Amino acid sequence: xxxxxxxxxxxxLAFALGMATPAVALADTVVEQARxxxxxxxxxxxxxxxxxxxxxxxxxxxxxxxxxxxxVYTDLAAKKGxxxxxxAGATACELFKTRVAPGEFYRTETGAWxxxxxxxxxxxxxxxxx
Amino acid sequence: xxxxxxxxxxxxxALGAGLLGGCVKVQAPDxxxxxxxxxxxxxEVVYRLEKDVQDLIKSNPGVF
Numbered sequence: 172x173x174x175x176x177x178x179x180x181x182x183x184l185a186f187a188l189g190m191a192t193p194a195v196a197l198a199d200t201v202v203e204q205a206r207x208x209x210x211x212x213x214x215x216x217x218x219x220x221x222x223x224x225x226x227x228x229x230x231x232x233x234x235x236x237x238x239x240x241x242x243v244y245t246d247l248a249a250k251k252g253x254x255x256x257x258x259a260g261a262t263a264c265e266l267f268k269t270r271v272a273p274g275e276f277y278r279t280e281t282g283a284w285x286x287x288x289x290x291x292x293x294x295x296x297x298x299x300x301x
Numbered sequence: 302x303x304x305x306x307x308x309x310x311x312x313x314x315a316l317g318a319g320l321l322g323g324c325v326k327v328q329a330p331d332x333x334x335x336x337x338x339x340x341x342x343x344x345e346v347v348y349r350l351e352k353d354v355q356d357l358i359k360s361n362p363g364v365f
Contacts, residue, residue: 197362253346
């Protein structure tokens with residue numbers, strides 16, 4: 172219960188902020204830099220993860236992005252009659268294919284952080300179309 | 302001459318097998334594989350949602 176309520180408060184905050192900011196927000200440059208620095212990366216569960224060495228500011232921004240992701244996943248899941256985890260996982264497949272640049276880190280379904288080296292493809296989770 | 306050819310063939314095969322042996326050598330991880338992320342998804346669901354999630358990413362540049 173504590174978990175849900177502590178999550179719902181920032182979620183409600185995100186909705187409020189969402190209304191105050193332009194509809195199409197651009198990618199957070201601080202988070203983009205953290206990705207390039209190997210502090211932040213895409214996870215197999217469809218959310219951004221903190222690998223390590225990230226500042227409190229970066230962590231807060233990642234939290235904000237994940238709250239927004241959770242909201243759009245929930246919205247699509249309701250439209251498609253799927254679970255939020257299904258939508259999040261399906262999105263992770265796409266993000267792994269398109270959003271992990273060479274040198275950046277991603278977190279597999281086993282919880283391990285892996286660096287994409289050179290031009291080698293990202294190893295997709297088993298539930299992704301290979 | 303013939304035996305030399307056979308020997309060469311045998312040598313090549315042995316070398317090939319040696320290289321192949323090196324290629325397919327699989328070492329078991331010393332630690333058990335831990336599943337820490339909450340992902341238990343069926344591939345058919347991912348196929349069904351593929352187009353929708355592609356659109357979702359495109360239409361939310363600040364989130365992805």
